Amino acid sequence: MRIGHGYDVHKFGGDKPLILAGVTIPGAQGVLAHSDGDVVLHAVCDALLGAAALGDIGEHFPDTDERWRGASSRALLAHCLKLAAERGLRPDNVDVTVIAQVPRLGPHKQTMRAQLAADLGLPETAVNLKATTTEGLGYIGRKEGIAVHAVALLSG
Structure with a gap:
């Protein structure tokens, strides 16, 4: 069994929709990003890569590489899963915490x-997703961006 932790943050802005965990959040401000900016999937990718000792998302999908401009983070996740599988590892469970003052994520x-x-x-019983605010503190509290922590347990 191997545990990995992932973290990602993005600044709100631009004209893209906000996509979190592969879901478009209606009416929410998008984020500035080289790919589609799915901060949840980016953190999960880093957790998977960390558990597999495969570096980080920036090494595999650098924002200097035009192949990844506007890329779907679901495709990035699929690639990270494939890399882990090549090492004989598969996810057993994932725990995610979204930190955002806006939008309210309860309905989503x-x-x-x-x-x-x-x-x-994975079955839904092996995936947990929590959302919290910073009670108005810091850049997240000022509604300037969104952050995510993710932990993944992999086994082989």
């Missing part, structure tokens, strides 16, 4: 969890 959490579970090939 179950859909996000279900999509993440499907993309990971």
Whole structure:
């Protein structure tokens, strides 16, 4: 068994929709990013790569590489899963914490969890997704951006 931790943050801005865990959040401000900016999937990718001792998302999908401009983070996740599988590892469970003052994620959490579970090939009972605010503190509290922590347990 191997444990990995992932973290990602993005600044709000631009004209892209906000996508979290593969789900478009209606009416929410998108983020500035080289890919589609799915901060949840980026953190999960880093957790998977960390557990497999395969570096980080920036090494595999650098923002200097035009192949990844506008890329779907679901495709990035699929690639990270493939890399882990090549090492004989598969995810057993994932725990995600989204830190955002806006948008309110309560109405979207179950859909996000279900999509993440499907993309990971896990039952929903093996995927947890939490959302919290910073109570108005810092850049997140000022509604300037969004952050995510993810932990993944892999086994082989």
